[in-house]
Amino acid sequence: xxxxxxxxxxxxxxxxxxxxxxxxxxxxxxxxxxxxxxxxxxxxxxxxxxxxxxxxxxxxxxxxxxxxxxxxxxxxxxxxxxxxxxxxxxxxxxxxxxxxxxxxxxxxxxxxxxxxxxxxxxxxxxxxxxxxxxxxxxxxxxxxxxxxxxxxxxxxxxxxxxxxxxxxxxxxxxxxxxxxxxxxxxxxxxxxxxxxxxxxxxxxxxxxxxxxxxxxxxxxxxxxxxxxxxxxxxxxxxxxxxxxxxxxxxxxxxxxxxxxxxxxxxxxxxxxxxxxxxxxxxxxxxxxxxxxxxxxxxxxxxxxxxxxxxxxxxxxxxxxxxxxxxxxxxxxxxxxxxxxxxxxxxxxxxxxxxxxxxxxxxxxxxxxxxxxxxxxxxxxxxxxxxxxxxxxxxxxxxxxxxxxxxxxxxxxxxxxxxxxxxxxxxxxxxxxxxxxxxxxxxxxxxxxxxxxxxxxxxxxxxxxxxxxxxxxxxxxxxxxxxxxxxxxx
Numbered sequence: 001x002x003x004x005x006x007x008x009x010x011x012x013x014x015x016x017x018x019x020x021x022x023x024x025x026x027x028x029x030x031x032x033x034x035x036x037x038x039x040x041x042x043x044x045x046x047x048x049x050x051x052x053x054x055x056x057x058x059x060x061x062x063x064x065x066x067x068x069x070x071x072x073x074x075x076x077x078x079x080x081x082x083x084x085x086x087x088x089x090x091x092x093x094x095x096x097x098x099x100x101x102x103x104x105x106x107x108x109x110x111x112x113x114x115x116x117x118x119x120x121x122x123x124x125x126x127x128x129x130x131x132x133x134x135x136x137x138x139x140x141x142x143x144x145x146x147x148x149x150x151x152x153x154x155x156x157x158x159x160x161x162x163x164x165x166x167x168x169x170x171x172x173x174x175x176x177x178x179x180x181x182x183x184x185x186x187x188x189x190x191x192x193x194x195x196x197x198x199x200x201x202x203x204x205x206x207x208x209x210x211x212x213x214x215x216x217x218x219x220x221x222x223x224x225x226x227x228x229x230x231x232x233x234x235x236x237x238x239x240x241x242x243x244x245x246x247x248x249x250x251x252x253x254x255x256x257x258x259x260x261x262x263x264x265x266x267x268x269x270x271x272x273x274x275x276x277x278x279x280x281x282x283x284x285x286x287x288x289x290x291x292x293x294x295x296x297x298x299x300x301x302x303x304x305x306x307x308x309x310x311x312x313x314x315x316x317x318x319x320x321x322x323x324x325x326x327x328x329x330x331x332x333x334x335x336x337x338x339x340x341x342x343x344x345x346x347x348x349x350x351x352x353x354x355x356x357x358x359x360x361x362x363x364x365x366x367x368x369x370x371x372x373x374x375x376x377x378x379x380x381x382x383x384x385x386x387x388x389x390x391x392x393x394x395x396x397x398x399x400x401x402x403x404x405x406x407x408x409x410x411x412x413x414x415x416x417x418x419x420x421x422x423x424x425x426x427x428x429x430x431x432x433x434x435x436x437x438x439x440x441x442x443x444x445x446x447x448x449x450x451x452x453x454x455x456x457x458x459x460x461x462x463x464x465x466x467x468x469x470x471x472x473x474x475x476x477x478x479x480x481x482x483x484x485x486x487x488x489x
Contacts, residue, residue, distance in 0.1 A: 011024070011032050011033060011061075012024060015053070018056070018060055019056065019057065021053070025205075025206075027043060027205030027206065028050055028057075031177070032057050034201040035058040038175065040177075040200035041177050041178070041203070042191060042192065042201070042203070043177065043178070043205075044183045044202070044204045044207075045179075045203075045205050047181045047327075051181075054177060055141065056117070058141060058175075059116065062141055063138070064139055064174070065110070065113070065117070065138060065140065065141075066116065066140065066141040067118045067134065068117060068143045069125065070119060070120075070146065071122060071145070071160070080092075080093050080117070080119050090109075091117040092110060092115040092117070092118050093106075094110075094119070094124050094130070096121070110134065110136075111137060113137060118134070118139075121160075122161055122163070125163065126163055135170070135171060139174045140174050141176075141177060142167075142168060143176075143179065144161075144176065144177065147178035147180045148183050150191055150195065151183075151186075151187045151194070159401045161194075164195060165194060165195050165196045168195065168196060176197055178195060178197065181326070182319050182323040182326070183319070183465070184319055185465075185466050188466075204467065207467050208469060209326060210458075210475060211332055211334055211335060212325060212328050212335045212336065213334070213476065214473075214475070214476040214477070215336070215337070215457075215476060216457070216477065217339070218341055226253075228340065229242070229253070230253070230257060230260060233257060233308075234257070236307065236308045236310075237307040239290065240290055240291075240306060240308035241297070241306060241308070241328075242293070242312055243293060243295065243310070243312065243313070244294060245294065245313035245314075246294065246313075247268040247269070249313065250293060250294055251266050251268075253266070253292045262290055264291070265283070265290075266293065267279050267280065267291050267294070267296065268293060268294040268297075269294060279291070280301070284303055295324070303327070305330075305333075306330070309328045310337075310338050311324070311340060313345060313348075314345045314346060314444075315447060316444060317446065318447055322461055322465070325337035341451045343448075349444055358430045358433050360426050362392065362396045363425065363426055363429055364422055366386055366388065366393065366397065367406070367422060369385045370406055370415060371419055373415075376414065377414055378414075379393065379394075379397070379412070379414070382397075397414060400429065403429050405417060405418070405420060446464065450464075453478065454478065456473050456479055457476040457478055457479075458475070458476055459471030459473065
């Protein structure tokens with residue numbers, strides 16, 4: 001399709017014909033038009049606002065295949081099934097749930113041009129064979145979901161995303177659509193830089209959720225804070241989510257609620273995958289009205305009738321906090337978001353930001369072991385070879401992966417990427433750790449400012465995300481206090 005033809009396309013008509021949409025939501029038309037005009041595009045919209053429709057429609061109107069990069073295997077399947085159920089072209093999903101022979105079969109179809117929409121996890125794109133097959137498929141658009149994962153400023157950094165810039169270049173820089181549900185100015189800037197986007201257009205829509213009331217309840221005593229939280233959950237309209245910062249806190253609060261007669265379950269990364277899946281399904285199906293969870297719960301969760309999101313602990317950033325409270329009230333009905341806050345909570349979170357210095361001895365042991373192996377190793381093999389306990393090893397592997405000294409393969413193994421001098425690797429890890437520690441401190445300062453803000457809370461949040469919102473909103477505790485204050489004579 002020529003550029004001239006792209007500009008005269010009836011996008012709304014295409015949306016009706018292809019997806020049955022009577023109208024497009026704010027931001028969708030602009031983003032599709034931007035892509036059809038040949039511009040890299042960043043789209044920031046809340047979950048559930050229809051970001052997937054942008055790449056579906058644009059992909060149908062552009063010549064060539066569309067690659068969708070998504071970290072969530074379950075979400076890949078859901079989106080692929082939705083496309084198959086529409087009037088769009090064939091889809092394929094390539095991820096670790098497929099056997100080697102199944103992956104080869106799918107890649108053959110991709111290379112032969114029989115697939116229009118290709119769903120891939122970011123780690124799949126590290127494989128040279130995958131890149132070669134995609135080059136043959138004439139990729140015209142790469143849509144990157146959860147694009148904030150490439151940002152170290154963001155709250156959900158994933159090293160796998162760092163290689164996407166090289167993938168884009170290897171495919172001769174097709175159009176790029178970077179999508180995320182939450183991204184401050186700093187995160188948007190890092191997305192653009194790290195993906196190597198060329199003169200992109202940036203669209204930010206839908207951050208204001210006026211149906212969610214915002215409040216911060218201030219406490220000086222830890223026990224009073226906990227008691228207040230439990231009472232609020234007991235009498236709140238349900239279903240709802242309580243976010244906490246540790247596994248133990250999730251278990252303790254869920255147990256306290258159960259003793260009070262509230263049907264609640266805890267969810268955290270320490271549970272087995274099958275347990276987490278069962279708990280999430282019970283919540284989504286309405287069998288359990290309250291989930292007490294760490295930030296491990298949420299990505300890919302789209303339950304429209306959540307009536308409250310309470311935070312027993314401060315989130316480590318405003319980006320994370322806003323994404324978490326944004327899970328409430330997606331049906332448009334009234335919902336509430338309450339942060340239960342003690343000023344001491346900030347210093348407690350700062351303490352969790354990790355040590356100031358890297359574990360040079362541990363990094364040396366793991367790196368030298370992988371170099372000596374000259375091939376992939378499982379995590380268990382590294383534990384046996386180094387004598388480092390499994391929990392500590394996770395952090396060391398993460399540090400080495402961030403420096404790109406090692407890589408995490410799709411099958412879960414690890415291997416060294418080069419034989420860089422150990423001193424360079426440790427220096428890079430130390431610089432990266434200091435950088436991340438400073439970033440975490442800055443993010444917590446923003447969170448503290450929100451908690452202690454004395455004017456409209458919605459205005460503070462939306463301005464942080466680049467929205468020129470002018471309060472008062474009339475639906476936060478600060479606006480309520482101002483309304484109740486006697487007017488000056």
